[in-house]
Amino acid sequence: MSHLEVRDLRYFVAVAEDLNFTRAARRLNLAQPALSRAIRQLEDRLGVTLLERTTRAVALTPAGAVFLADARAALAAVRVAETRVAAAAAPTRPLRVVVKPGSDGALLRAVHAAYAGFPPPEVSVVGCGEQAQRLRAGDADVAFLRRPVDDDAEFEFEDLLTEPRVAALPADHRLAARVRLVRADLDGEPIARWAAGDATSLRHTLGLDGTTRPLPTGPEAADLSQLLELVALTRAVAFVPASTAVHTPRPDIAYRPVDGLLPSTVSLAYPVGTKNPAVAAYVRAAWSVVDDRAALLA
Amino acid sequence: MSHLEVRDLRYFVAVAEDLNFTRAARRLNLAQPALSRAIRQLEDRLGVTLLERTTRAVALTPAGAVFLADARAALAAVRVAETRVAAAAAPTRPLRVVVKPGSDGALLRAVHAAYAGFPPPEVSVVGCGEQAQRLRAGDADVAFLRRPVDDDAEFEFEDLLTEPRVAALPADHRLAARVRLVRADLDGEPIARWAAGDATSLRHTLGLDGTTRPLPTGPEAADLSQLLELVALTRAVAFVPASTAVHTPRPDIAYRPVDGLLPSTVSLAYPVGTKNPAVAAYVRAAWSVVDDRAALLA
DNA sequence: GTGGCTCATGCCGCCAGGGTATCGGTGCCA
DNA sequence: TGGCACCGATACCCTGGCGGCATGAGCCAC
Structure with missing residues (x-):
């Protein structure tokens, strides 16, 4: 009967929060089987069933609800310890x-x-x-x-976090009519990119990291508003993280998911x-x- | 920069408590180098020096003192979580x-x-x-x-814990004059043992577990007081854990350490x-x- | 019935963490 | 002052736990 660890608490809290192993695993940056096993081992160590699971739904048991509150408190205490010692030593x-x-x-x-x-x-x-x-x-x-x-x-x-990239297109672009694109749809389109960074970001987005394959041509921008301006003005396509798209809606720009783009x-x-x-x-x-x-x- | 774990806290608290890596390691059932590394890694993760160590003395830094208090609190919180969930599920x-x-x-x-x-x-x-x-x-x-x-x-x-075994001898036995014995000193002496257990304990004490070597002969007892009576009455030798010796002093019995006895x-x-x-x-x-x-x- | 979603299981590979051996520094004592 | 005992640090190896991938199995929806 080994010792309870902070990892166990973090895993359990994550699952208990959204009651879904797959999503919780994604949040924790690990695969679902690993999380399933971790939770089972935690239950074995405690000798208590914390989660009632069917293949369709996950629910907290009464004991699980008690443990959730205490686990959160313990995690908070650990976090306090970490924070205060750093503050004490870092004036x-x-x-x-x-x-x-x-x-x-x-x-x-x-x-x-x-x-x-x-x-x-x-x-x-x-x-x-x-x-x-x-x-x-x-x-x-x-x-x-x-x-x-x-x-x-x-x-x-x-x-810290990973999210898919989407394509930013002029709202009246022919491809904007489609709800979902694939890589080949963009062949021949000009691709707007960041001025700095040697196009590293674009190479990576397209999955060309190690290769010498030629990059699509296109205009360069120094920041996000410039990039979106370029899209609107030059009718180019740009790749931006999904959250950026959410935070910067523009009526003249459409954001569309593209299969095969590497996440950011x-x-x-x-x-x-x-x-x-x-x-x-x-x-x-x-x-x-x-x-x-x-x-x-x- | 990995996550702080309960193990790290336990290790640090142990060292901070007796300000001696070697003893703390023994208490934690691990070797001293492992503990030294664990503490160093903890300090690296926190970016803070917790303990000032010379080869002769270990002392808490101010930051270490702050962390000690918080680490104890965090460990207590974890323990509360463990305990309450079990209590909730085990009426x-x-x-x-x-x-x-x-x-x-x-x-x-x-x-x-x-x-x-x-x-x-x-x-x-x-x-x-x-x-x-x-x-x-x-x-x-x-x-x-x-x-x-x-x-x-x-x-x-x-x-839970391991302790050396000592020999119990009649106080006026010739060997009781010696402050420390070796295995060979006991050759030919009758060895008192527990009645139950097929002499398993005695075999183990003498390190004869796998072997077919003959055991010394001697009388059998059902509990500790009987065993000590046998020692006093029949002038036999018995092996008891060191703590037993401390808890059960008798004027007619002498306890002496013996090199080569396996611990209990x-x-x-x-x-x-x-x-x-x-x-x-x-x-x-x-x-x-x-x-x-x-x-x-x- | 069939497909999709979700959790469980089997198997494999890696590395964090532990063990042993040894070194280096320090205070004590003869 | 040299030897010794004690203690923490370092070097090296090795094992088991944990995570990944592939796949199985149950359940609901359509």
């Missing part, structure tokens, strides 16, 4: 955070709320793809960015070997937001 | 516990104190070596016993496949006592 200058234009402000605010107890971070906005340079130059402590970036070696990444990952990056407890606390704050988000995404 | 009859004569009453009381919230267990005392039979017959739910027992296959064991382990046993949450809770109560015991042994 340094405020953390310097870089983001790119058009980032999700709600996410940032939520992270900073969870980071309470530390001096408020200084946020600076830099051009797309320039976050890494700021970190490298020592002008920033952590950066929000979308992977991949060119130099994976010198940074550590916390992959929002990550937090910091230089390898970082020893600043404030950074560690910031990372944990970000994770706590991501873990708790019931419906930050679909 | 069964009281747990039936069997012990043998001469068991450590202080340990038993401490476990039952930690088991608060459940109906008080019914304790029954049976002859040495008969605990397993009670479990097998379904007359008991859990048993305190000393390993090994004959049938390791049908029970699960929680090895106090275990909690229950049938394999036990699903009773009360049993799980009882096991955890026992572990919490063992974990907390600052000076239950040397």
Whole structure:
């Protein structure tokens, strides 16, 4: 009879929250069978059935409801321990955070709320793809960015959340009439892209990372509003994360899912070997937001 | 930057409590290097130095002191979660516990104190070596016993604590003049043993488990007081756990350490496949006592 | 009945975490 | 002052737990 671990609590709370193993597993960044086994092992250790499951529905048992409340309390206590020790040892200058234009402000605010107890971070906005340079130059402590970036070696990444990409089209584009597209539909269309980053992002979106296959041509933009302007003005197609599409609706732009596009990952990056407890606390704050988000995404 | 786990907290609290890696590791049933690494990794994850260590002394840093308090609180919260869920799901009859004569009453009381919230267990005392039979017959739910027992296959064991064995000799025995003995000193001496258990315990004590080597001869006793009587009356030698020696001092008996005796382990046993949450809770109560015991042994 | 959704199971591979052996530093004592 | 005992750190290896993939099995909807 082994020891109860924080992982067990996190897993159980996730399943108990949305009463669906598959979705909870996705939220926890693991496969459904792993989660099923983890919960079963937890029940075995406790000797208690926490969840009543049929193949169609999952429900909390009375004991499970009791455990859910206590598990949340225990997780909170652990989080307090993490946070307070960092605050006790880190009376340094405020953390310097870089983001790119058009980032999700709600996410940032939520992270900073969870980071309470530390001096408020200084946020600076830099051009797309320039976050890494700021970190490298020592002008920033952590950066929000979308992977991949060119130099994976010198940074550590916390992959906070992953979401599909969609195509942004002029609202009156012929393809906008379709509800769902496939890659081949876009052959020959001009593809708008980010100016910085050596088209790394576009290569990755199209799954051409290792290859030398030619990229489609198209105009370049420095930030999201420019990119969408280009789509509207030049009748190009652009790829944006699904959440961006939700946050930036425009009547002249249509967003359509495309089969075969690789998803986009929002990550937090910091230089390898970082020893600043404030950074560690910031990372944990970000994770706590991501873990708790019931419906930050679909 | 991985997640903080309950294990990390337990390890840190153990070291912070006696400020000595080697002793803390022994208490945690692991080797000192493993503990050193675990603490270092914890510090790396938090980005904070928790302990100031020289080769001669270990001291808490201010941050470490803060973390110690919070870590204890978090561990308590986890323990509450474990306990309450079991209590919620186990409104069964009281747990039936069997012990043998001469068991450590202080340990038993401490476990039952930690088991608060459940109906008080019914304790029954049976002859040495008969605990397993009670479990097998379904007359008991859990048993305190000393390993090994004959049938390791049908029970699960929680090895709570391990202690050296010592030899009990008549106080005026020629060997009692020596402060420390070796195995060969006992050649030819009669060895008193437990009546039950097929001399399993004696074989194990002498490290003859797999072999067919002949056992020394000697008288048999049913419980501890009988055993010590035999030692005094027949001038035999008996092997008892060190704590037993401490708990049962007699002017006519001398206890002497013997090099090469295998140590004795106090275990909690229950049938394999036990699903009773009360049993799980009882096991955890026992572990919490063992974990907390600052000076239950040397 | 059939297809899709969901949880369970079998099997495999990896690495975090533990063990052993050893080193290096430090205070104590002869 | 040299030897020794103690203690934490480091190097290296190895195992078991945990996660991934593929697949099975039950259940509802249409």
